[in-house]
Amino acid sequence: MGKAVKDFEAQFCRSTLDRLSHATRSRLEDLIAGSAENDEEGDGDGAVAGGGRSYFAELKTDPGAPGLESLLAEVNKLQRVRKLELPADLFADVSEKLVDAWRARASKEYPANLERMKPPRCLTLLATLCHVRQTEITDSLVDLFIRLVLKINTRAERKVDKELNAELKKIRGKDAMLLRVAEAALSDPAGTVRRVIYPVVGGEKTLKALAAEAAANEARYKARVRTVLRSSYSAHWRRMLSPLLKALELKCNNTAYLPVMDAIDLLQRYLEQPLKEGASFDPAETVPLEGVVPEQWRAAVVDDKGRVERIPYELCVLVSLRDALRRREIWVVGANRWRNPEDDLPADFEDNRDVHYAAIRQPQDAGEFIDALQGKLRTSLNRFERALAEGTTGGVAIVKKHGEPWIRVSPREKQEEPESLVAIKGEIERRWGTIDLLDILKYAEFDTDFIAEFTSVATRENLSKDVLRRRLLLVLFGLGMNMGIKRVAVTGKHGESEATLRRVRHLFVNRANMRAALRKLVNATFAARDEMWWGTGTACASDSRSAYGQYYRYSAPGSTKTLWNKSGSNTTVSSTASSGIYQIRACRQEQFSSDTCGPWAA
Numbered sequence: 001m002g003k004a005v006k007d008f009e010a011q012f013c014r015s016t017l018d019r020l021s022h023a024t025r026s027r028l029e030d031l032i033a034g035s036a037e038n039d040e041e042g043d044g045d046g047a048v049a050g051g052g053r054s055y056f057a058e059l060k061t062d063p064g065a066p067g068l069e070s071l072l073a074e075v076n077k078l079q080r081v082r083k084l085e086l087p088a089d090l091f092a093d094v095s096e097k098l099v100d101a102w103r104a105r106a107s108k109e110y111p112a113n114l115e116r117m118k119p120p121r122c123l124t125l126l127a128t129l130c131h132v133r134q135t136e137i138t139d140s141l142v143d144l145f146i147r148l149v150l151k152i153n154t155r156a157e158r159k160v161d162k163e164l165n166a167e168l169k170k171i172r173g174k175d176a177m178l179l180r181v182a183e184a185a186l187s188d189p190a191g192t193v194r195r196v197i198y199p200v201v202g203g204e205k206t207l208k209a210l211a212a213e214a215a216a217n218e219a220r221y222k223a224r225v226r227t228v229l230r231s232s233y234s235a236h237w238r239r240m241l242s243p244l245l246k247a248l249e250l251k252c253n254n255t256a257y258l259p260v261m262d263a264i265d266l267l268q269r270y271l272e273q274p275l276k277e278g279a280s281f282d283p284a285e286t287v288p289l290e291g292v293v294p295e296q297w298r299a300a301v302v303d304d305k306g307r308v309e310r311i312p313y314e315l316c317v318l319v320s321l322r323d324a325l326r327r328r329e330i331w332v333v334g335a336n337r338w339r340n341p342e343d344d345l346p347a348d349f350e351d352n353r354d355v356h357y358a359a360i361r362q363p364q365d366a367g368e369f370i371d372a373l374q375g376k377l378r379t380s381l382n383r384f385e386r387a388l389a390e391g392t393t394g395g396v397a398i399v400k401k402h403g404e405p406w407i408r409v410s411p412r413e414k415q416e417e418p419e420s421l422v423a424i425k426g427e428i429e430r431r432w433g434t435i436d437l438l439d440i441l442k443y444a445e446f447d448t449d450f451i452a453e454f455t456s457v458a459t460r461e462n463l464s465k466d467v468l469r470r471r472l473l474l475v476l477f478g479l480g481m482n483m484g485i486k487r488v489a490v491t492g493k494h495g496e497s498e499a500t501l502r503r504v505r506h507l508f509v510n511r512a513n514m515r516a517a518l519r520k521l522v523n524a525t526f527a528a529r530d531e532m533w534w535g536t537g538t539a540c541a542s543d544s545r546s547a548y549g550q551y552y553r554y555s556a557p558g559s560t561k562t563l564w565n566k567s568g569s570n571t572t573v574s575s576t577a578s579s580g581i582y583q584i585r586a587c588r589q590e591q592f593s594s595d596t597c598g599p600w601a602a
Contacts, residue, residue, distance in 0.1 A: 021085065068237060152233065395411070
């Protein structure tokens with residue numbers, strides 16, 4: 001068995017090496033050149049002399065805080081990995097799991113160790129790492145763009161809100177004041193405003209404040225937001241336009257979004273042209289407006305002479321591009337999450353439509369599907385309308401925000417704890433006392449054997465299953481409780497040193513293994529639960545953003561960040577965190593649903 005695996009890996013290395021040009025091989029070797037002198041076992045970053053960071057270390061890092069500098073850094077990172085000129089079909093006929101396994105192995109190796117390997121194995125590891133990272137960096141770049149466009153608009157709205165709040169004095173008791181004005185006017189209809197009205201409202205200053213507050217209507221608000229957007233974009237955010245459009249190759253399969261693609265082509269042609277205040281496109285240009293520029297932006301984009309101003313038009317194009325990307329109407333070449341949606345279809349989809357539609361229990365007729373969906377929506381809205389009229393919404397209300405309808409969900413008041421729950425808690429504490437979280441983690445593993453999903457990135461391992469289980473549980477506990485491996489090692493009576501625990505984390509704990517373990521644990525929970533007690537439903541809760549490795553402003557280094565997908569407020573299905581005790585503890589206490597097409601996590 002071992003010889004067969006060794007022969008297969010040797011063949012994989014040879015076939016990969018044959019597909020790499022001599023120039024690409026040389027560039028891959030340059031990634032780790034000279035690392036033997038600079039590499040230190042303690043950090044594994046391959047840091048260069050002077051405290052800098054090598055490109056090999058930079059290649060493995062995730063983007064930082066959502067901002068202009070982070071986006072430009074990702075563009076630079078993507079350009080550098082593209083200069084390696086890896087063939088697009090390098091691993092086209094190779095299992096994705098095999099590529100991911102070699103990529104995980106390469107990401108855990110120190111540069112000096114790679115440099116000491118034989119060329120076929122070293123270059124294959126580097127090629128898999130760079131191939132996967134090129135796709136991941138492209139995805140990260142699109143994610144940053146989507147979040148930045150939203151951030152630009154949100155910042156503008158907040159700035160305008162702050163300005164208006166400072167400008168306007170909110171007048172209290174306007175209704176009572178209006179009543180006094182009406183009574184005063186009726187009592188002396190022939191009197192002057194200054195003699196009759198001013199005394200009952202508190203003078204001219206109060207009336208001016210009332211007029212200013214009334215003038216701050218939605219039209220003025222939106223116009224001010226557009227002005228702030230234009231100012232901040234032209235002064236700061238516009239720097240991302242040229243690098244972004246040059247880095248991303250955009251494609252579209254929907255003719256309805258061709259105006260957005262035409263608008264992007266137009267912007268690319270004007271990238272190198274100087275931009276002056278009020279600069280417009282050439283009058284001879286055909287500038288797409290429908291499907292690109294919203295109606296409320298037309299006056300800001302097109303002047304009285306029909307000229308299209310570039311700055312506000314660029315803003316509209318970026319917003320339209322963001323919406324199209326999120327709807328998957330426009331996709332990105334070389335991406336994974338933002339790839340061509342048609343690639344997700346089965347190879348025989350066109351020939352066996354009826355089979356595939358039957359598998360997902362959906363009609364083939366789009367009109368029938370839409371009618372059914374609209375029917376469900378109408379039914380739900382009617383129920384909500386009746387609940388509003390009866391006052392049984394549980395704190396949900398429709399209010400106004402910026403002059404538009406807004407659904408507000410009020411926090412629920414603390415409910416009285418049921419007597420049965422109090423009795424159950426008391427009996428549990430009487431029988432077993434305070435239960436250690438590590439015991440919960442241990443017994444969850446005994447029930448599900450999720451430790452089997454933590455495979456090593458090393459070429460071989462000699463640990464027994466019992467030893468590996470103990471070390472992995474300690475590592476997961478330390479990471480999940482945010483106490484760290486060092487404290488787990490020095491405070492426990494388990495006989496494991498900090499060095500052995502850190503090595504287990506280095507070789508076994510990664511994103512893919514954590515997700516596989518969570519899927520196994522959640523599926524076991526679904527199999528054991530009784531829907532008569534727990535019910536079904538859909539909801540979502542999160543203690544963080546929805547992607548692993550993102551920047552979190554208010555979190556301590558190493559803290560756990562988790563995405564929870566829930567069903568009926570009860571089990572976690574997928575987590576993007578790198579540590580697992582919180583997820584595993586929640587799986588023992590709650591019930592979550594999957595984000596796939598069924599109750600089983602995939």
